[in-house]
Amino acid sequence: MQVGGELIYMHASIDAGGVSAVADGLSVGPFLGYKVIADFGFTFDCQVDYQFVGVGASATDGQTMASARSSNGTVLLNLNVGWSF
Secondary structure: OEEEEEEEEEEEEEEEOOEEEEEEEEEEEEEEEEEEEOOOOEEEEEEEEEEEEEEEEEEEOOOOEEEEEEEEEEEEEEEEEEEOO
């Protein structure tokens, strides 16, 4: 069984065609999960998360500036299948 927390920070920027834009985001929340490994190495991993996500972005073309912010919560499901050595 897995119990934990996850924190993810994201950053992106671009400067092209006379327009500059920057975006930042933060995601934080707890998770519960379970991992099964068969005798021959097959692995299955499942996690359920609730994440609070906040994102902000701004852009300018030298004369006009625009910005936006958004936040919400969401449920995530992570399913992983693989081989353990």
